Amino acid sequence: MSIKGNVAFVGYGDIPVGKYAERTSVQQAVQVSLNALETAGLKPGEIDTIITTRSFADEVYDWGIGLFGEEIGMKTKLEFQMFTGGASSSAMIKVASGLIMSGQAKNVLMVASNKWGTMKREAAVDQLAKLHHADWERPFGFFQIGAVALTMKLAFVFGMVTPEQSAAVAVSNRKWAAMNPNAMYRDPITIEDVLNSGFVADPIHVLESPPLADGAAALIMTSAADAEKLVDQPVYLLGAGSYFSFSNVSQAKAGGAEGQAIAAREAYEMAGVTPQDIDLASIYEPYPLGTLSWLVNLGLHKSMKSAGQWMLEGGGAPGGELPVTTDGGMLSRGHCAIAGGMLFAVEAVRQLRGEAGERQVKDPQIALATAMGGVGNSAFVEILGINP
Amino acid sequence: MSYTKPVPTVRPYTEEFWEAARRGEFLIQHCDDCDKNIFYPREVCPKCQSRNIKYVKASGKGRLFTFSLVEKGAPPDFKEDQPYVICLVDLEEKVRIGSMLVGYEDYDKLKPGMEVEVVFHPVTEEISLPKFRPVGSDFTFPELEG
Secondary structure, three states: OOOOOOEEEEEEEEOOOEOOOOOOHHHHHHHHHHHHHHHHOOOHHHOOEEEEOOOOOOHHHOOOOOHHHHHHOOOOOEEEEOOEOEOHHHHHHHHHHHHHHOOOOOOEEEEEEEEOOOOOHHHHHHHHHOOOOOOOOHHHOOOHHHHHHHHHHHHHHOOOOOHHHHHHHHHHHHHHHOOOOOOOOOOOOOHHHHHOOOEEEOOEEHHHOOOEOEEEEEEEEEEHHHHHHHOOOOEEEEEEEEEEOOOOHHHOOHHHOHHHHHHHHHHHHHHOOOHHHOOEEEOOOOOHHHHHHHHHHOOOOOOHHHHHHHHHOOOOOOOOOOOEOOOOHHHHOOEOHHHHHHHHHHHHHHHHOOOOHHHOOOOOOEEEEEEEEOOOOEEEEEEEEOOO | OOOOOOOOOOOOOOHHHHHHHHOOOOEEEEEOOOOOEEOOOOOOOOOOOOOOEEEEEOOOEEEEEEEEEEOOOOOHHHHHHOOEEEEEEEEOOOOEEEEEEOOOOOHHHOOOOOEEEEEEEEOOOOOEEEEEEEOOOOOOOOOOOO
16 A cells, blocks of 8 residues: 555654754754654654664764653653664655554654754764775765765766856755744855855855754654544655665766656655645755755756756745745755754645744645755655645 | 874775785776676675676776865865865776875866876875876875885
């Protein structure tokens, strides 16, 4: 049986993203989980499955085995961690839907929390570097942004996109973030600001790389039947697609984006919808070209160039044709690691429930959220809707 | 001064690679079952999962696939090297390798497709890292001291 319309999100939780030294990783997780329970109308005792993930934080606050459940005071049938980089939450969504559909779980709490903002910066950068191959990447000075830069460089060299089009994504995200009280950076920026901010690694400018942040996110999923009893507006999972293809950038085809189109096709087919049906796209994008590449692979644009030109003309910005990354995304809302990945789905759920405040999109029916793990190693697409 | 950056670990299935690297030879692997060339070294063929793979000598020559000048984002161990250039190189033997580009004159004149060749960087008694330089460059790394 397809998952389409048979499972639904009933709760979501987040907290301000940024630098909050006073919050520990596990405390953040407790806070967002309580927020999610409140939006679901559920009591902690009604959760029977907890899925957590690796916490990027100073060691002393790492979650050990089950620390989150103990801190919040829950005993559940099942508690475990899942990890596939920034896409971990999308993998959780797939697993949660399977557990619910097969009758092995009733109410599933998914939660992620990370401390990239105020843990020692060198330690954060070092943790990221250690995700790269110990024999064949790290000895050559490879690291996260550098590996991504290698794939993005070609798009500029071959004229697939202009620096201004790339910068326009960062500017658009910032406009949305200005209306998100939980975003890390909310002051307006211009294309000139982006292009004059210097390179982290050519061609990625400082304002095109995500600020590392503290943050957390939670989602609660249950069956469609239970969801309809719990909340006024269940947010149904209509389709979920994914594809894994590599770990090291030297082994990637097509600039590391090869999984995006495959994941998108699976999600659209499962949901029985087309790109024209999408009212809001919550796109995982630590770097601007990620957004442009997704817009193409999601079938929303024909080329990086047309997607870039469209962003430059405000197509994805507030008041534009299709709202893109309405919480400000990694670039402005802040990159809180795995929690940062989950916040794309949180934003889609919040918008579909009509609870996004100043940045609320008018009457969205169908939204999509995407995620990527590593440097594009895994790609995920979820399609969500207000009707099953 | 001893070398303090990350260094590959010599493993049973990579011993031959590093031994050759010390002599200045660049090896890749070849699968005798599906005929595929393989890099980086593994215990099984990533195309057909055969264990029947062996090291063969490669030319060490290829073309620059892509590159990036790292100016601000390097991990702590490489901060002092900034700016440096990381790259992906397509070897003549149709395998792609991630490495560092050295010995270039003007970063802004680098182009994908440029001819490059391996140049070994001896960093410990055991390890000489395969890095790349433009063909025509006479850049070499110093011998290990002592």
